[in-house]
Amino acid sequence: MKDRLFREVLPRVSKPAxxxxxxxxxxxxxxxxxxxxxxxxxxxxxxxGMSHIGGKILYGLINxxxxxxxxxxxxxxPDMETVMREEGIPLYALESFRPLSDFDVVGFSLQYxxxxxxxxxxxxxAGIPLHSRDRGQGHPLVVAGGPVVFNPEPFAxxxxxLLIGDGEELLPEFxxxxxxxxxxxxEELLLKLAAIxxxxxxxxxEVSYNPDDxxxxxxxxxxxxxxxxxxxxxxxxxxxxxxxxxxxxxxNIVHDRAVLEVMRGCQRGCRFCQAGMxxxxxxxRSLPTLQEQAAAQLCSxxxxxxxxxxxxxxxxxxxxxxxxxxxxxxGGQGIGVSLPSLRVDAFSIDLANEVxxxxxxxxxxxxxxxxxxxxxxxxxxxxxEQLLEAAEAAFKSGxxxxxxxxxxxxxxxxxxxxxxILELVKKVRDIGQRFSRRxxxxxxxxxxxxxxxxxxxxxxxxxxPEELEAKRRYMTRYRQKNIKLSFHDNRTSFLEGVIARGxxxxxxxxxxxxxxxxxxxxxxxxxxxERWREAxxxxxxxxxxxxxxxxxxxxxxxxxxxxxxxxxxxLWREARLSQEAALTSDCRIAGCxxxxxxPRFTVDLDLKExxxxxxxxxxxxxxxxxxx
Amino acid sequence: xxxxxEYHVDSDLRFLSNLDMxxxxxxxxxxxxxxxxxxxxxxxxxxxxLGTVLPVGLWGMREYFDLELKWPMEPAEFxxxxxxxxxxxxxxxxxxxxxxxxxxxxxxxxxxxxxxxIDASPALLEQIREDLLAAPQLLVQSRGKxxxxxxxxxxxxxKIQVIETEDFVIMELWVSxxxxxxxRYDELSELLSQHGIGPACIKDVYRSGNYVYENAAFNTxxxxxx
Numbered sequence: 001m002k003d004r005l006f007r008e009v010l011p012r013v014s015k016p017a018x019x020x021x022x023x024x025x026x027x028x029x030x031x032x033x034x035x036x037x038x039x040x041x042x043x044x045x046x047x048x049g050m051s052h053i054g055g056k057i058l059y060g061l062i063n064x065x066x067x068x069x070x071x072x073x074x075x076x077x078p079d080m081e082t083v084m085r086e087e088g089i090p091l092y093a094l095e096s097f098r099p100l101s102d103f104d105v106v107g108f109s110l111q112y113x114x115x116x117x118x119x120x121x122x123x124x125x126a127g128i129p130l131h132s133r134d135r136g137q138g139h140p141l142v143v144a145g146g147p148v149v150f151n152p153e154p155f156a157x158x159x160x161x162l163l164i165g166d167g168e169e170l171l172p173e174f175x176x177x178x179x180x181x182x183x184x185x186x187e188e189l190l191l192k193l194a195a196i197x198x199x200x201x202x203x204x205x206e207v208s209y210n211p212d213d214x215x216x217x218x219x220x221x222x223x224x225x226x227x228x229x230x231x232x233x234x235x236x237x238x239x240x241x242x243x244x245x246x247x248x249x250x251x252n253i254v255h256d257r258a259v260l261e262v263m264r265g266c267q268r269g270c271r272f273c274q275a276g277m278x279x280x281x282x283x284x285r286s287l288p289t290l291q292e293q294a295a296a297q298l299c300s301x302x303x304x305x306x307x308x309x310x311x312x313x314x315x316x317x318x319x320x321x322x323x324x325x326x327x328x329x330x331g332g333q334g335i336g337v338s339l340p341s342l343r344v345d346a347f348s349i350d351l352a353n354e355v356x357x358x359x360x361x362x363x364x365x366x367x368x369x370x371x372x373x374x375x376x377x378x379x380x381x382x383x384x385e386q387l388l389e390a391a392e393a394a395f396k397s398g399x400x401x402x403x404x405x406x407x408x409x410x411x412x413x414x415x416x417x418x419x420x421i422l423e424l425v426k427k428v429r430d431i432g433q434r435f436s437r438r439x440x441x442x443x444x445x446x447x448x449x450x451x452x453x454x455x456x457x458x459x460x461x462x463x464x465p466e467e468l469e470a471k472r473r474y475m476t477r478y479r480q481k482n483i484k485l486s487f488h489d490n491r492t493s494f495l496e497g498v499i500a501r502g503x504x505x506x507x508x509x510x511x512x513x514x515x516x517x518x519x520x521x522x523x524x525x526x527x528x529x530e531r532w533r534e535a536x537x538x539x540x541x542x543x544x545x546x547x548x549x550x551x552x553x554x555x556x557x558x559x560x561x562x563x564x565x566x567x568x569x570x571l572w573r574e575a576r577l578s579q580e581a582a583l584t585s586d587c588r589i590a591g592c593x594x595x596x597x598x599p600r601f602t603v604d605l606d607l608k609e610x611x612x613x614x615x616x617x618x619x620x621x622x623x624x625x626x627x628x
Numbered sequence: 629x630x631x632x633x634e635y636h637v638d639s640d641l642r643f644l645s646n647l648d649m650x651x652x653x654x655x656x657x658x659x660x661x662x663x664x665x666x667x668x669x670x671x672x673x674x675x676x677x678l679g680t681v682l683p684v685g686l687w688g689m690r691e692y693f694d695l696e697l698k699w700p701m702e703p704a705e706f707x708x709x710x711x712x713x714x715x716x717x718x719x720x721x722x723x724x725x726x727x728x729x730x731x732x733x734x735x736x737x738x739x740x741x742x743x744x745x746i747d748a749s750p751a752l753l754e755q756i757r758e759d760l761l762a763a764p765q766l767l768v769q770s771r772g773k774x775x776x777x778x779x780x781x782x783x784x785x786x787k788i789q790v791i792e793t794e795d796f797v798i799m800e801l802w803v804s805x806x807x808x809x810x811x812r813y814d815e816l817s818e819l820l821s822q823h824g825i826g827p828a829c830i831k832d833v834y835r836s837g838n839y840v841y842e843n844a845a846f847n848t849x850x851x852x853x854x
Binding site for chain 1: 639640641642643644645647648651652654655656657658659666672673674684685713715717831832
C-alpha cells in the first residue's frame with residue numbers, strides 16, 4: 001500500500017507531504033499487541049488538523065498512557081480524493097497505512113459546523129456506511145467530539161456516540177469499555193457506552209416535534225438511560241496529561257510551533273462566545289508545570305517558536321513572569337515566544353513588545369463592536385479609551401499595522417453601531433498617523449455574528465444573508481485611506497447559523513448536500529451555497545426556521561440534552577441584561593455570577609498565580625436547576 | 629567554525645520541498661543541541677546553507693550542506709549527535725571542517741548525477757546512451773523559467789552510464805547544473821521518453837551525487853574544498 005502510494009499516487013497530487021506520515025515523534029504502535037484500535041479523523045486538511053492542540057493531547061495520551069492505539073487521518077484535498085477514487089485506494093491512517101475500516105473506532109474531531117460534509121466524504125472514501133443505522137457488527141464505531149458536538153443533534157444520524165467535554169478522562173474510559181465489551185452485539189455495546197458520563201448515544205433517544213415545528217422533546221427510548229448528558233471536566237490541568245513529544249510535521253502547517261495550553265476556559269462572559277460558556281470553569285496550569293512542558297517540548301521538537309494558547313492568554317494569572325521567563329531562557333537560541341490573542345489594553349502591548357523585540361509587523365486586537373452600547377450588549381468589557389490607549393502604545397513602540405476584529409449582525413444592532421465601527425477604525429488610524437514615524441495600515445476584519453447554542457444569545461434571531469449583505473454595502477459605501485475592511489462570507493455564516501442551532505431533521509439536508517457534491521464548505525473556493533439551497537428544498541426544510549426566528553423563553557432546544565454545567569436561568573438572565581446593555585463582571589474579580597458550573601459539577605476556578613484573587617469563594621446557583 | 633556535511637535523503641522523504649528540508653534540518657540541529665551560530669541583525673537565523681535544491685519527488689544519495697558553529701565541535705561528535713536527531717530516512721555520511729572563507733556550495737556545485745531505474749533491457753539502454761551522446765542536439769521543452777521554449781540539453785550532458793542490477797537497469801546521467809545549460813531531471817525524463825522510455829517503465833528516479841566538474845574531472849564538494 002505504502003509503496004504503491006509513493007510510486008504511483010503521491011507524485012500526481014499537490015502537497016504530497018500531507019499523505020506520507022512518518023514525521024518526527026510519530027508513534028506507531030504494534031497493531032497486534034494494541035488493545036482497541038482507534039483512528040483520530042480530522043475533517044479538514046493535514047495542515048489544519050495537525051495544528052489542533054486537542055488532537056496532539058489525545059494522540060499522546062492514548063498512545064503513551066494506554067494499551068490502546070490511536071492513529072491519524074485527515075481529509076484528502078480534492079485532487080488526492082480524485083486519484084484515490086480512480087485508483088480504488090480507501091482512506092487510510094498515516095501510521096500504519098491501513099484503511100479506516102480496519103479500525104475498531106473512527107473518531108472525528110468537530111471544530112467547525114461546516115466540516116460535517118467532509119466527515120461524510122471521509123466515511124464514504126473509507127467505504128464505511130454514512131448512517132449509524134446502516135452500520136453493523138463488522139464496521140467501526142463512528143464517534144465524534146469537539147466544541148461543535150455541544151449541539152449534537154444535527155449530526156445524530158451519522159454518529160454512534162458523541163463524546164461531550166474534555167477528552168482526557170473520557171476517551172480512555174470509552175476505549176476501555178469498547179475493549180472490555182468486545183463481542184457484544186452493537187446495540188448492547190451502545191447501551192454500555194451510554195452509561196459512561198459524557199457519552200451521548202443519539203439512537204437511544206426519540207425526538208418529537210410540536211405542530212409549529214419546534215422541538216417537543218428528546219426522550220430516552222428505555223429506562224436507565226439518562227435524561228441529560230453531562231459534559232466531562234478535567235478538574236486540574238496540572239494533573240492532566242500534556243504531550244512532551246508532539247509530532248513535528250515535515251510540511252509547513254498553520255500553527256507550526258510548540259504550544260503550551262496555559263489554561264482552559266474563560267470567565268469573561270462575552271455573551272456571544274460559545275467556548276467561553278461551554279468550557280467553564282477556568283482552570284490554569286501552574287508556572288512550574290508550564291516551564292517544564294516548554295523545556296520538554298522544545299527539546300523533543302526543535303521548534304524555533306513556542307506559542308501560549310488559551311481562549312484569552314493575557315488573562316492567565318502568571319502571564320507576565322511566564323512570558324518574560326521564556327524569552328530570557330530561550331531568546332539566546334533564536335527561539336521566539338508568540339501570543340495568539342491579545343487583550344485590548346496597554347499591558348498587552350507591553351507584553352507583545354517583550355516577545356516581539358524585532359519585526360513588529362501586525363498586531364491583532366478584538367474590540368468586537370464599534371459602539372460602547374454594543375460592547376456592553378455583548379458584555380465585552382472593553383472601553384474605547386482602553387482600545388485607543390492600546391493603539392497608541394502599539395504605534396509608539398513601532399508596530400506598523402493593526403488588525404481589528406469586529407462583528408456585525410449582533411442583537412439590537414442599528415446603523416449607528418455600524419457607523420461606530422468605521423469611526424473607531426478611523427480614530428485608530430489617526431492615532432497611528434500621529435504616533436508612528438511611517439505610514440500605518442489598519443485592517444478591520446468583520447465577521448457575521450452567529451448565535452450559538454448554550455450562550456445567552458441562543459434565543460436570538462440571526463440576520464439573513466440579505467441583511468448582512470446590506471450591512472456590508474452600507475459599511476463599504478465609501479473608501480478610506482489606509483483602512484482595509486474585509487468581510488466574512490455571509491452565506492457561509494448563515495449556514496453555520498442553521499447547523500449551530502439545528503435539530504435532528506438537518507441530518508437529511510447534510511446528507512443531501514454531500515450527495516450534491518458539497519465538501520470543504522469552510523473553504524471559499526469550494527463552498528457552494530446554491531447546492532445547499534437545493535438540499536434544503538429537496539428535504540422540505542426551511543433554513544430560516546433555525547436562524548431568523550426569535551425563540552420563546554421556554555422553548556425546548558435540541559441542545560438541552562447536553563448539560564454544560566451552565567444553567568439556563570443564568571443564560572436567560574444574561575440575555576435580559578444584554579437587552580439593557582448592562583454588564584456582568586468577570587467572576588474572578590467581582591465574585592460568583594451564578595453561572596452554575598462550580599456548585600453543580602463540584603469544581604472550582606483554578607487560579608495559580610493570583611494571590612489577591614484567592615481565598616474563600618462563595619458560589620451560588622440562580623435557581624433550582626442544581627439537582628438534575 | 630565551518631562544517632561541510634554530506635548526507636542522504638531516502639525515499640520516504642522524497643516529497644519534501646526545499647523549505648521543508650531547511651526546517652527539518654534546523655529543528656534537528658536544535659534537538660541535537662548543536663552549538664550553531666546565529667546571524668546578526670533583526671531576525672537572527674541559523675547560518676545553514678544547503679547545496680543545490682533537491683527537486684520534490686526525488687530522493688538523494690549524496691547531498692551537502694554547510695553549517696557555521698558558535699564554537700568548535702569534533703566532526704565525529706557532531707555527526708553522531710545530529711544523526712540521532714534526524715529522522716531515520718536521513719543521515720550524515722561525512723563531515724569535514726573547512727576554511728571559513730571557502731566559497732559557498734551553491735557557487736561551486738555545477739554538476740549533478742541523476743539515476744533512472746528503468747524496466748528495459750540493458751542492450752536497449754546502451755543503444756540509447758550511444759544515440760544521446762552522438763546526437764548534435766537534444767531538444768526538450770524547457771521546464772524552468774522559460775516554459776514553452778525549446779532547450780538544447782546536449783552541451784549539458786557530460787557523461788552517461790548504464791548499470792545493471794538484479795531487477796532493473798539504471799541509467800545514470802551526469803549533467804550540468806549551471807553553465808553552459810542547467811539540465812533538470814524532468815527534462816531528462818522527457819529526453820528518455822523521446823527515446824521510448826516512458827513514465828511507465830521508469831521505476832524510480834533519484835539524485836546520486838552533486839559535483840564540482842572541472843577539467844573533465846568530477847569531484848565532490850568535500851574533495852574539492854578551496
